[in-house]
Amino acid sequence: MLATSALLPIFNALPDAYLLLSPALLVEAASDAYLAATLTKREQLVGQYIFDAFPDNPQTPEARAVENLRASLAKVLATGQPHEMAQQHYDVPNPELPGQFVERHWLPRNIPILDELGQVAHILHVVTNVTTQVHDAKELRASKAREMAALTEAETQRNRLQALISQAPALIASLRGSAHVIELANESFKQMFGNRELIGKPYSEAVPELGEQGFIDLLDKVYQTGETHYGNEVLAYIDRTNSGQREPLYFNFTYQATHTPAGEIEGVLLFAYDVTTQVVARQQVQQLNGELEARVTERTQALQQAQLEAERQRTRLHRFFMQAPAAICILDGPELVYELVNPGYQELFPGRELLGRPIAEALPEIVGHSVYQTFRSVYETGVTHEEYSLLIPIARPEDGVLENRYFNYIQQARHDEQGLIDGVLVFALEVTEQVLAHQQAEAAQTSALAAAELLAAQRENFHRVFEQTPASIAILRGPNHQFDYVNPGYQQLFPGRQLVGRSMVEALPETIEFGFVALLDRVFQTREPFFGAEMPLRVADEAGHLLPEAYFTFTYQAYQEQGQTAGVSIFAFEVTEQVLARREAVAQQAQLQTLFEQAPVAIAIFQGSEQVIAVANPRMAALWGRTPEQVVGKPMLEALPEIRDQGFKELLDQVVTTGEAFVANEVKAVLQRNGLLETVYFNFVYQPMRNLEGKITSVAGVATEVGEQVKARQQMQALNDQLQASVADLGASNKLLTRTNQDLDNFVYAASHDLKQPVNNLAGLFGELQRNVVFTDKAEEELLLPLIQEALQQLSITIDDLAALGQAQQVREVPAELVSLEELTEEVLSSLEPQARAARARVTTDFTARPTVSFARANLRTVLQNLLANSFKYADPTRPARIHLSVWLDEGQPVLVVDDNGLGFDAEKYGAELFHLFRRFHHHTAGTGVGLYLVNRIVQANGGSIEVESQEGEGATFRVRLGPA
Numbered sequence: 001m002l003a004t005s006a007l008l009p010i011f012n013a014l015p016d017a018y019l020l021l022s023p024a025l026l027v028e029a030a031s032d033a034y035l036a037a038t039l040t041k042r043e044q045l046v047g048q049y050i051f052d053a054f055p056d057n058p059q060t061p062e063a064r065a066v067e068n069l070r071a072s073l074a075k076v077l078a079t080g081q082p083h084e085m086a087q088q089h090y091d092v093p094n095p096e097l098p099g100q101f102v103e104r105h106w107l108p109r110n111i112p113i114l115d116e117l118g119q120v121a122h123i124l125h126v127v128t129n130v131t132t133q134v135h136d137a138k139e140l141r142a143s144k145a146r147e148m149a150a151l152t153e154a155e156t157q158r159n160r161l162q163a164l165i166s167q168a169p170a171l172i173a174s175l176r177g178s179a180h181v182i183e184l185a186n187e188s189f190k191q192m193f194g195n196r197e198l199i200g201k202p203y204s205e206a207v208p209e210l211g212e213q214g215f216i217d218l219l220d221k222v223y224q225t226g227e228t229h230y231g232n233e234v235l236a237y238i239d240r241t242n243s244g245q246r247e248p249l250y251f252n253f254t255y256q257a258t259h260t261p262a263g264e265i266e267g268v269l270l271f272a273y274d275v276t277t278q279v280v281a282r283q284q285v286q287q288l289n290g291e292l293e294a295r296v297t298e299r300t301q302a303l304q305q306a307q308l309e310a311e312r313q314r315t316r317l318h319r320f321f322m323q324a325p326a327a328i329c330i331l332d333g334p335e336l337v338y339e340l341v342n343p344g345y346q347e348l349f350p351g352r353e354l355l356g357r358p359i360a361e362a363l364p365e366i367v368g369h370s371v372y373q374t375f376r377s378v379y380e381t382g383v384t385h386e387e388y389s390l391l392i393p394i395a396r397p398e399d400g401v402l403e404n405r406y407f408n409y410i411q412q413a414r415h416d417e418q419g420l421i422d423g424v425l426v427f428a429l430e431v432t433e434q435v436l437a438h439q440q441a442e443a444a445q446t447s448a449l450a451a452a453e454l455l456a457a458q459r460e461n462f463h464r465v466f467e468q469t470p471a472s473i474a475i476l477r478g479p480n481h482q483f484d485y486v487n488p489g490y491q492q493l494f495p496g497r498q499l500v501g502r503s504m505v506e507a508l509p510e511t512i513e514f515g516f517v518a519l520l521d522r523v524f525q526t527r528e529p530f531f532g533a534e535m536p537l538r539v540a541d542e543a544g545h546l547l548p549e550a551y552f553t554f555t556y557q558a559y560q561e562q563g564q565t566a567g568v569s570i571f572a573f574e575v576t577e578q579v580l581a582r583r584e585a586v587a588q589q590a591q592l593q594t595l596f597e598q599a600p601v602a603i604a605i606f607q608g609s610e611q612v613i614a615v616a617n618p619r620m621a622a623l624w625g626r627t628p629e630q631v632v633g634k635p636m637l638e639a640l641p642e643i644r645d646q647g648f649k650e651l652l653d654q655v656v657t658t659g660e661a662f663v664a665n666e667v668k669a670v671l672q673r674n675g676l677l678e679t680v681y682f683n684f685v686y687q688p689m690r691n692l693e694g695k696i697t698s699v700a701g702v703a704t705e706v707g708e709q710v711k712a713r714q715q716m717q718a719l720n721d722q723l724q725a726s727v728a729d730l731g732a733s734n735k736l737l738t739r740t741n742q743d744l745d746n747f748v749y750a751a752s753h754d755l756k757q758p759v760n761n762l763a764g765l766f767g768e769l770q771r772n773v774v775f776t777d778k779a780e781e782e783l784l785l786p787l788i789q790e791a792l793q794q795l796s797i798t799i800d801d802l803a804a805l806g807q808a809q810q811v812r813e814v815p816a817e818l819v820s821l822e823e824l825t826e827e828v829l830s831s832l833e834p835q836a837r838a839a840r841a842r843v844t845t846d847f848t849a850r851p852t853v854s855f856a857r858a859n860l861r862t863v864l865q866n867l868l869a870n871s872f873k874y875a876d877p878t879r880p881a882r883i884h885l886s887v888w889l890d891e892g893q894p895v896l897v898v899d900d901n902g903l904g905f906d907a908e909k910y911g912a913e914l915f916h917l918f919r920r921f922h923h924h925t926a927g928t929g930v931g932l933y934l935v936n937r938i939v940q941a942n943g944g945s946i947e948v949e950s951q952e953g954e955g956a957t958f959r960v961r962l963g964p965a
Contacts, residue, residue, distance in 0.1 A: 008605070008689065008698075012042075014585045016578070019125040023077060025050050026633040028122065028614050037129045038092045039102060043697060047612045047633070050125075057091035057101040065090035072110050077120050082111045087130060087531055105134040107533045107553075111586075116618075121628060126582070128533070130553070133573065136471065137531075137555045140571055144559055170434070170441055171251075171274070174258070175203055176267040180219050182206055183267070192274070194242040209239055209246055222255040222268050229255040231272075233279050250279040271441065278408055278429050281326035285410065285427040327428040330414065331359055336375055336424060338362060348430055351397035365395050365402060374411055378424050382413040389435050406435040472574070475559075476504065477567035481520050483507060484567065493550075493574060494539060510539055523556040523568050530556040534579050551579040602682075602705070605689070607698040610635035611652050614698060623682065623705055625673030642672045642888075645899060645957060655686045655699050662686040666710050670888065677849060677888030681710040816854045816942075821847045821896075824857070825885060828864045835872035841881035843868075850887045850894045853962055859938045860962075863896075866931035867958055871900040876953075894962050901955040907948050914948060939963070 008029065011018070017034035021027060027046050035042055038054070045053055056066045065088055072083045085108040091101035106127040113122040171192055174184040180203035190198060193207055203219060204211040213236060222229050231253045237246035253272035257265045327345035329338060335358040346354065354362050359375065366372045371392055374385045387409055393402040409428035416422045472490035476483060481504040491499065499507045504517055511517050514537050523530050534551045541547055554572035558565050602620035604613060613631045621628045624640055631639040636649055643649075646669055655662050665683045672678070684703035688696045825845060829836060836843070853860070868883065875881035884899045907914075914932060939946050943963035950956035 010588070012691075016582050016585065017127045017129065018585075019050075019127075021050060021073070021123040021125055022633045023120055023123070023629060024633055025073060025123075027053060028632070034127070037127070038104070039095050040092070042691070043608075046607055046614060054090070054092060059101065060089060060091060063089040063091075069108065072108070073123060073125075076110045076112050076123055080112050080114060080118065080120055082109065084109045087134075087533070103131060104129065105131045115628070119629075128553075128578075130533075133553065133555075133571075137529075137557070137571055140555075140569070141557060144557075144569070148560070170437055171253075171270070171272040172441065173198075173270040174267060175219065175270060178220075178223060180204070180216070180223070180268060189270075189272075192238065192240065194240050196242055207238075209237060213237065218255060219268055222257050223265060226257045226259075226265050228257070231255075233275055248276075249274060250276045269445070271438075273434055273438065278326075278431075281429060282410060282427065285326065285328070285425075289412070289425075327409075327426075327430070329354070329426045329428075330423055331375065331379075331426065332423040334379065336360070336379065339423065345426070345428065348428065349394070349397075363394075365393060369393075371409075375424060378411040378413050379421060382415075382421050384413070385411045389431055404432075405430060406432045472554075472570070472572040474499070474570040474572075475567060476520065476570065479521075479524055480505070481517070481524070481568060490570070490572070493572075496541070508539070511537065514538075519556060520568055523558050524565055527558045527560075527565055529558070532556075534575055550574060550576045602701075602703040604701045604703075605698050606636060606652055606701065608635075609653075610637075611649055611699070612636070613639055620701075620703065623671075623680070623703060625671055625678075640671070642670055642677060646670065651686060652699050652701075655688050656696055659688050659696060661688065666706055668710075677890075679890050680705060681707045816856055818852050819855055819857050819860055820852050821845075821885075821887060822851065824861060824864060828861060828868060832865065832868055832872060835869060836881075839872040839875035839881040841872055841875065841883060843883045843885065846884070846886040849889055853887070853894050853896075855942065855962055859942070863935050863938055863960065866935045867898045867960075870931060871898065871902055871956075874902045876901065876903050876955075890961070893964065896960040896962060898958045898960075899955070900957075904950045904952050904954045904956050906952055907950040907956070935960075 011020070011029055012032050014031040015033060016031070017037045018029075018031040019027060019034050020029040027048050027050055030040070030042055030045055034040075035045070040053070051066055051070065054066075057063065068085065068088055069090070072085050075081075075083050088106050088108055090104055090106055092104050094100040094102045107130055109126045111124040111126065112120045113124060115121040170186075171189040172184075172186045173182055173189045175181060176183045182198045182201055182203060185198050190196075196206070198206045204216050210216065215236070218229055218231075221227075231251065233250045233252060235248055235250055237248055239246050251272045252275050253270065256269045256271070258267045258269050260266050327348050328340075328342045329345045330340040331337065332339035337358050338354040338356060341354045346352075349363070352362060360367050360372065369392060371387070371390065374387075377383070378385050387407070389406050389408065391404055391406055394405050395402055407428050408431050409426060412425045412427070413421045414423040414425050467487055472493055473485075473487040474483060474490045475485040483499040483502055483504070486499050491497075494508060497507055504511060504520060508516075514535070516535075516537070519530050519532070522528075532552065532554050534553055536549050536551055538546050538549050551574070552572050553575050554570060557569045557571070559567055559569055602623045603615070603617045604620045605615040606612065607614045612633065612635050614633075616624075616628050616631050618628060621631060624631060626639070636652070637644050648669070651662055651664075663685050666681050667684065668679060668681050670677050670679055673680075682703050682705045684701060687700045687702070689698045689700050691697050822845065825843075829843060871883045872881065879901070882901045884897075886897045886899075888895055888897065936946055939960055939962070944961040946961070947959045948956060949959075
């Protein structure tokens with residue numbers, strides 16, 4: 001199709017990916033953009049069957065790329081109409097990893113190129129590589145899926161955290177803003193305030209009793225400074241029944257600021273424990289200690305009543321001791337022996353025997369713990385020691401496994417009457433449940449904060465990616481497709497338009513006419529994504545003037561929230577420049593095609609070592625006697641088998657090898673036209689064509705048929721010859737020559753006849769001599785006998801050839817008859833069978849053009865026998881002989897051709913001497929040089945002629961024009 005060196009580079013440099021195919025789906029040309037997209041090289045691709053070059057990827061059988069493309073091409077060939085395919089997943093072979101493939105997605109289009117008759121002469125295969133867009137869309141879908149998963153996980157975590165907070169034994173509330181509006185409060189918090197209405201109210205309004213006690217000031221300080229405030233056993237008066245009656249309660253609490261993703265303070269998280277029971281118990285213990293000390297003093301002052309009062313106090317103390325809600329014990333002496341244990345303390349260690357046993361023996365697991373060290377320290381120093389939420393591993397009674405338990409306790413020294421320390425009082429409260437609940441709440445809070453921070457970071461990353469991507473992205477919400485978000489790339493498509501917050505119909509009413517709103521409706525309703533390629537749209541500028549038509553490749557993808565379709569996302573690229581460029585390229589291509597088809601000269605392009613005909617315009621095909629479809633895509637010698645051994649392929653190979661153009665004038669060629677071989681003459685140029693790297697990729701041939709000019713010149717030359725011959729008086733010379741030739745023929749005939757018998761007698765005598773004579777000198781025998789035998793053999797051959805010459809004088813007198821060339825050839829080959837076997841010869845024939853000829857059978861047999869015998873005799877000993885006999889017609893005159901691959905000779909140098917009598921060019925075999933002379937004389941006597949083409953080492957071709965038919 002691309003005929004000249006000027007056209008092919010233009011095709012190669014087209015900006016899009018183009019592939020030119022023959023109707024047989026062979027690759028004729030490929031643009032540089034196509035080669036880059038498919039990772040191929042032009043010299044490997046051109047001439048290949050497209051599905052051999054691009055097979056299916058066995059790892060993606062679901063793609064069915066070859067099947068889909070084959071169906072599209074078949075449709076184009078059948079209908080002659082363009083066909084635009086849907087997006088195809090069609091991987092290409094990886095040149096760096098044989099057997100592997102590189103993922104590719106395409107938008108293909110197949111365009112027929114028709115000849116004058118409206119038949120498909122070529123197919124233009126155009127593809128747009130959309131692999132990046134597919135990956136981007138896939139990544140966008142994956143990102144949305146990850147975002148939805150993150151949102152779902154965050155929601156799950158939020159629900160889990162909410163449940164945990166709701167069920168936690170601690171008091172938890174979340175306050176927002178400087179007014180400390182209650183956003184969240186768990187059940188414990190609500191119950192603490194009598195289940196009054198809290199949510200949505202400022203803290204000072206919801207729990208006004210706390211505002212009067214300074215707690216609002218603490219919240220303000222935390223909100224302003226961000227510093228966490230810890231309160232320990234703080235007294236608060238709370239109206240728990242909403243009756244106006246306030247109850248004193250003690251709390252351990254934390255006020256902690258909460259922050260936005262940007263780090264700004266947005267509220268305060270309140271976390272508190274009701275420790276009233278522990279505080280009251282400790283106060284009771286302290287009161288008890290005071291009372292004990294007072295009683296001791298009274299005992300000293302009033303001995304007479306001490307015993308009675310002590311007993312009474314002991315009873316009261318014992319009653320209080322045994323009924324106290326706290327765990328109390330008394331450890332006696334330096335061994336810290338359990339002297340007294342109340343039920344509350346005993347319950348801490350069920351199944352343990354405590355009374356009367358040292359604590360180290362009763363609770364051996366605490367010996368290495370700090371609690372035991374503080375016992376010793378209190379006993380030795382008298383300094384009271386307090387601990388809160390202290391972790392003490394205690395062995396389970398059933399299996400002895402240590403489990404973590406938490407305690408608040410006071411260790412206080414006991415003194416005797418002399419003021420000496422004689423024991424330790426212990427007041428304890430197990431707070432394991434409260435501590436674990438607090439830890440869980442803190443962990444849940446940390447997890448929730450981390451999830452929120454991660455979600456915020458992900459949203460920030462998505463936003464940054466969308467803002468910076470070259471693609472145009474928009475998110476539409478709801479069935480009316482309201483713009484919820486547009487990135488700068490999308491906004492640039494519609495400058496001056498207010499998009500966000502408006503529906504598609506309101507913001508871009510022109511999209512209704514072009515069908516985009518209907519597509520959005522379908523995607524929203526069906527949830528099926530839509531992929532649009534190069535779809536047109538005309539929009540108006542800020543002044544309301546319609547802008548030129550633009551083209552977009554885009555994806556509409558529905559997204560969901562809580563299992564329902566919430567909107568549609570848009571991922572688009574403007575491809576107006578590519579579409580317009582491709583249209584311009586198609587127009588240029590059509591222009592180039594017209595120029596190529598209507599060129600006034602014959603043009604063809606040959607590629608590869610086999611010189612495959614990649615391009616041939618109608619004039620070149622007509623010169624060859626074919627149509628373009630019959631030759632394009634085939635090797636030269638396959639498309640034009642009759643030109644084998646006429647030297648044209650060798651000239652093309654020479655141009656490729658040397659890189660130099662070849663110019664020829666009035667070259668004769670034999671071509672098969674209309675079923676017959678014809679001789680034509682033409683001028684032609686073989687011009688090498690190079691790629692950008694300077695490498696020869698093909699050869700362009702430009703030819704003009706000049707047969708009429710050659711015939712006119714030949715006729716003029718013949719007329720001149722006749723004029724010159726008529727000037728000379730050749731009558732006498734002709735008579736003399738005829739007589740001389742006749743005398744010579746008679747002499748030759750007589751000499752050969754008279755010498756033949758003596759030579760036969762001499763050969764018989766020599767044979768008898770060999771059998772009966774014994775040489776005294778063996779060396780002399782080995783030297784002389786072969787020489788004599790060779791001389792006799794040569795003499796016999798010479799006499800036979802002279803006899804043949806004698807018979808040749810009668811050639812005009814032998815009548816012609818209809819001779820079957822096939823039968824005559826078999827007869828001659830049968831007689832030459834030994835020579836053929838010695839040459840390892842294979843003889844082929846083609847007499848289709850003229851199976852029979854009118855000629856004297858004996859004379860034609862002599863011609864065939866001599867020509868075949870020469871081919872056998874002068875065969876190249878390094879290879880088997882190959883001889884081909886054929887007949888073709890030249891202006892109705894039969895031409896017998898004998899073509900061999902023998903030793904050959906320099907025909908240009910010795911052509912004039914070839915048919916002289918006794919002239920030979922090879923002397924390694926026996927011969928006289930009479931055979932070709934005799935053939936030439938027989939042919940000329942019948943009004944014919946003989947031509948020969950040969951080069952040394954390249955074989956020889958004899959063309960025998962047998963005279964009038």
